Amino acid sequence: MTSAAPENSRNRADDLPKSWNPGDVEAELYEGWVAAGYFHADAGSDKPAYSIVLPPPNVTGNLHMGHAFDHTLMDLLTRRKRMQGYEVLWLPGMDHAGIATQSVVEKQLAADGKTKEDFGRELFIDKVWDWKRESSGAIQGQMRRLGDGVDWARDRFTMDDGLSRAVQTIFKRLYDAGLIYRAERLVNWSPVLQTAISDVEVKYEDVEGELVSLRYGSLNDDEPHVIVATTRVETMLGDTAVAVHPEDERYRDLIGSTVYHPITGRQIPIVADDYVDPEFGSGAVKITPAHDPNDFELGLRHNLPMPTIMDKSGKIADSGTEFDGMDRFEARVKIRERLAEEGRVVAEKRPYVHSVGHSERSGEPIEPRLSMQWWVKVESVAKAAGDAVRDGDVTIYPASQEPRWFEWVDNMHDWCISRQLWWGHRIPIWYGPEGDVVCVGPDEQAPEGYVQDPDVLDTWFSSGLWPFSTMGWPDSSPELAKFYPTSVLVTGYDILFFWVARMMMFGMFVSEDAAITTGKDPRRKQVPFDDVFLHGLIRDEFGRKYSKSKGIGVDPLVWIDEYGADATRFTLARGAQPGSDLSVGEPHVQASRNFVTKLYNATRFALMNGAVPGELPARAALTDADRWILDRLNEVRAEVDSSFERYEFGKACEALYHFTWDEFCSWYLELAKVQFAESAERAAATRVVLGTVLDAVLRLLHPAMPFVTESLWLALTTDERGARTAGESIVIAAWPQDSGVPADEVAAQRISDAQRLITEIRRFRSDQGLIDSQKVAARIVGVGAADLDGQLAAITNLARLTDAADGFAATASLEVRLSAATVTVEIDTSGTIDLDAERRRLEKDLAAAQKELTGTAAKLGNEAFLAKAPDEVVAKIRARREIAEAEVARIGARLDEIAKLAGK
Template identity: 45%
Template sequence: MLEKTFSPQDLEQKIYSEWENSGLFACTPSSTKPTYTIMMPPPNVTGSLHVGHALTYTLQDVLIRFKRMCGFDALWQPGTDHAGIATQMVVERNLEKEGLSRHDLGREAFIDKVWEWKNYSGGEIVRQQRRLGISPDWNRQRFTMDEGLSAAVRKVFVQLYKDGLIYRDKRLVNWDPKFQTAVSDLEVIPQETKGHMYYIRYPLSQDPTTFITVATTRPETLLGDTAVAVHPEDPRYQHLIGQHVKLPLSGREIPIIADDYCDQEKGTGAVKITPAHDFNDFEVGRRHNLPMLNIMDARAHLNDTVPPAYRGLSVTAARKQVLSDLEELGLLDKVESIIHAVPFGERSNVEIQPMLTDQWFLDAYKLAQPALAAVRDGKTKFVPEFWNATYFDWLENIQPWCISRQIWWGHQVPAWFAEDGSIFVAETEAEAHAEAQKHFGQPVALTRDTDVLDTWFSSALWPFTTLGWPEDTLELKRYYPTDVLDTGFDIIFFWVARMMMMGLYFIGDVPFKTVYIHALVRDEKGAKMSKSKGNVIDPLQLMDKYGTDAIRYTLASLAVPGRDLKLGESRVEGGRNFMTKIWNAARFLQMNNCQKLEGFDPLKTQLTVNRWIISEVAELASRIFNSLENYRFDDAANDLYRFLWGTFCDFYLEFLKPIFANVDDEASLSEARATASWVLAEFLRLAHPIMPFITEELWKSFGDSQLLLASTWPDYGKEMATATYIDSQAQQEMQWLVNLITEIRSRRSEFNVPPGAPTPLSFYEVTPEIEARIKRHEIILKRLGRISDLSIYSQSPVLEKGEVQFVIGATTIVLPLAGSIDLDNEVARLKKEIEAQEKEIITLETRLNNADFINKAKPEIIEEFRERLAVANQVKAKVQQALDRLA
């Protein structure tokens, strides 16, 4: 007998060990089964499980378990990412506690320290993944800096270099002054900041008493200006185009140029051009062949290219000094307070500086064209489809990809420099020396580039390097291209698009057939989670408190395509209550001696109630199959809930109670027990991908020796439910009974009829068939509907005060309530409720019609008000209907 209380914490670790030891997570490359492959997005080795991970891994695990049950040889490829900057930052912090820096150790010793840390604590995220109950092929786990993957990275770099797609260039990049490296756009977070717009006078060279005034938020970069630009059609400045100004504080002469980049309506219409420290200015500088003057060092302090008074100053100090000197010279025209977006490093939390540096770049434009065509031609499909537009927009406007980073942890660039600056790119140092000797005609000294590659570079190779590429392995032939990639929208460009580019270039095929984009997990009010807001939800704590199945079920039920998930602890608590309901239903069956019956044939049942529930199971299996095939995890989860809680527990088990009580009818009792056990077992199979732990435990408790993990999806539920399992006559009759009881309960609830007060019930316009139904189910109807006595009439009803009617099919049903409630008090209560809802509606509509509120309130607050208004209108309409019925 099952324990009285469901305690997931006592079961999960034991069950997971059984699964893992069974070997059933593993794929079988020698199999002849059809394949199904998912590449797990590799989490950072520094990471810990957050709610976004929980959603991603849950949905992928649902698909993998489902496809295994459907007869596929399923590979879910696990692994972790070395996460260059994030990992180096953690190790450097640890060194700081010892009073050391990486430079004190030197590169090799520091890398040894990082490996030491990775081996010690890098498995934490993997342990936490197991807590979530996921079932990847752990034997195939890879790390982005495994030797095999590292060799593949070197091969890819060399090949792209030889093909002219990787090159070295001096270009503008996002520079993190704290880590002293280039960072990707993904690692730059714009923050709304209080600042100023400074209007500065630039004197004309020919007439220093005449000025052109520019507006800027960064006056310190004035020292790196190489032009002033105006719009070519701006009438205010036509006569100045081609002239020069004398740069304030520097004395350098710079030209006034015309460029469409200038906005005549913004500021003064004239802008300073600093090509080495602004991305837009960089493009203007290239168009006009302007000098690129870098005025900062790696720490974002001003360097020796600026006048002596400013050398060595930080950006902040330089700004103060420049403004003071401009004011003293009478060149600071005015200052306006503004709010503007300032870029900060995601991890360093310091201001990011656009910086002109020597970096390695990849010609992403050329690689993007086949990746664009693959989605346009349908070889890879986005779900939901509207994400196509985001993918196209990013790739159609793609810029050269800066793939080098100035840190030590990562894949070191396989390039060596000779003293004269010649570059030799090769997979090994020996090959580089051989190339250099061939070039120079003699052996020469070479120095390896100290840069490492952007983490996304190796991640872009994940779908095929994990399968053994560049070797032509059986796994590569069998599992590539993969079937689906499940990820968030924020890395469509940074990861999805780059995997598409690399897969098409090196393998000649797309890396995945479908890209399922799940939404963002927000808090229960719709706000984005952040530590500063204190609204971050820790999935590990929720699993400790409510069990893993509860959070998996909750996340699946909320995963509506294209809509952000609003997750609160109360929702997970509701998921736990559902698990308890499943447990209690199974325990109820055990208490009534329901056990799995060998040889039971559901198609040979005789009782209408059993033929009905078997039909419902078949239709449920079909719906869930189609939902999971179409990534409608929410529909699958909610169908499971409605069936178990509503159809099975609220009605079927209640319908069985009189049969269980009548031990004299042995044939009906035996069939009811066998059918109930079969239905529960089928439910466990259908629910297993979403709720694996509780279903596995209950499967075992009903005497099945084979793991549920190894079971198959019901044949009748793979396409449309097999017609032989559907008894439409039984469904029609039992659904009629369900609807009738539901309506009776609803009316009793509407009018506050005390639970213990039975009421009479009258049927009008009754046909002989309906009369037979009523008599067949009279006992159940009276017990579940709290009915004292039944009356059946063939004529139409004449309503009296206090009688409420409703219609099911062609039959009118009347529920007399006058003897059970105080009619006057009930009318007053309903009117009072309507007034309360009308007051709420007026308040909400007033706020939502207030333009000032709409412009200032956060989007999640506005959405909350709209949802409250919709609920208030629904409640008012429902109460008004109840009042109309009573009247």
């Protein structure tokens, strides 16, 4: 059928190219949306508020597939809420990424033989700002390519003046409350970067090292001595004790005594502590409090000295030995060699695979190091963050992540917030000439002659303020009044502790602040977000985690260039479930591209046939097919809404995919072709139903696939004269609502029965060797009993059947059991099949089936195989044999039929 559109009308399908080429239209559509202000949030609006702050990507790089995953889900949520009538703010921005950014610029200087010290702090920071201004556009360009509907007018950067003011304000408030203090504690130290780094910047890798067992004390077996094992021999220069378990009988007499240290010559005590595992190794461990986190805690319990024996670059220093000045790894070898010469190396295990923390930025093994740093006392704010979830003020999706949340916040250690860098928020502490210490707020000046602390704050400190600092806090603002607390935080479960926890802690700390409570319900805690949706990690199709260093991963722009933003986004959204990892690869995005193409072609068909959304005819005037598709649309809409509200993106997209492809395209469009041919009145009603359903499908799919749905919706809602019949853009079109019409279960059953009958006839035709386009004469018996009289035209058309004429003689038949009765279909295939060709094809299939039957029967007849093979393997082979037996029987019967036909 070419067209059932009214005569003398313009063919609206001509408004669309014959095929969808996303690269031709995506950029223009996106910039049009931005220019129209669709993504700009009005803080003075009377609409209900919905807000999300974008987890700020580091300014140093490009968006990777994990970012694309995050952004797709946030864009989907905000686009849907905008269509539902909310005033939506999706606030974008970037993180200054202290260590990463400083490293990039230092490497650029190093290429010219320069260091940051050659420029001094102020000039170096100016250079970093220059680099930031040149580089930050790359991420924004990627966001535009992906289709992010963010409010660009409110773009933020963690070192903007306003956000810096927020950082200084909360630092002073925490300091004045006694929650920020300075102390010498153990930190993760990067010798290359020469700064403390956070736990999230430490990546653990299995490495091949050596486990060396060393003898402390006397070399005489009759005199006091202990054996300890270590993978870091060099740290023994900082040993201040040997520890054993208090109930270990081997060492009971030595507890409280001292033992000779084989390098320093000092006598160090033997202490008893439950930390020691008496079953591991010799049951004795060396204690180096300044260079091991467990040893540090033990050292505090036993009041041990804590000498630091390495400098900031990881070289041995101040040990008073010949190893001073050596790199830690060189010292490891040299110390072991000396101890071996003295007969103190009892055993060596090489290679010894163990987990070692490495700096994510610089790649070298981190060094636990005792260092004077600034800390946040987290006990009270961490408890508040935990209580916010316990009390239901914040809901975590999925709930299965709650135990991990409580385990973390209920057992959190104080947070090291200082970094020995130049790029970042300078710690607002000033030191006076007489040792005075002053914390300076944003509107205050340090006393004359005071010197500011040289360190900067951990990047997570400023990003922890992100939900409210980006909206103007600490000052009151329309944004805070309208959009804070934010509606949901969307992020990966892997940073639940490092970022989410910090935002919660800071959010709870400022929850009584007037700037964010003005006009709000005073009985409700002002948490930073109502919901936390935690998605899993994105992996390739083989389940491997994306890794640039291992060459595993795809730049999202590669997929967007090849398949379009819609296919890329739908692939990611379709695989997203709360807390579950997502494995995707090129086959998945190819399938999504095919879905986009299917939708595009379906719309062109609808336009060619004059489909138009409008007021539906009375239900009584609609066919069973019309009522069925409208009811299914309403059911799917409800399923989609329910899934989105629970952040089950995959379920929602899966429901839309199968409804659009399997029901709307594969069935209703085919049924509509039949109805177009019945009468002018029936065709007119079908056009409205087709247009109405397609309109709703496009709006339901828009949040996941914004570009193609915009193009198709604009074409669908433009009449034959070129006039718009709906709003100016699907971006601001209304979200589909419940029809309010009870589902017609009788119509649904009739369509279901017709589908089953058509499907069985098609399968039967295929078994008979008929090609799809070939019409055959048939007689259908039992249609009335099955209540399918009204579907007969559709059944015969879609099953490619013609009426039985005089002299009809069936050569084959099938029976199909339907809900109300059994229908018999008699078919005359004489003259429609090349019997010789069909016989040759079947004989080939029969040979393959017999080979499979022989092979499986041989295995099942082998007693030795059956005795060794797992039960599940045997079960699979039995199933294969049963399938082969059935195939042999089926093909044999068909060959018998062909032989009879040939004999005629």
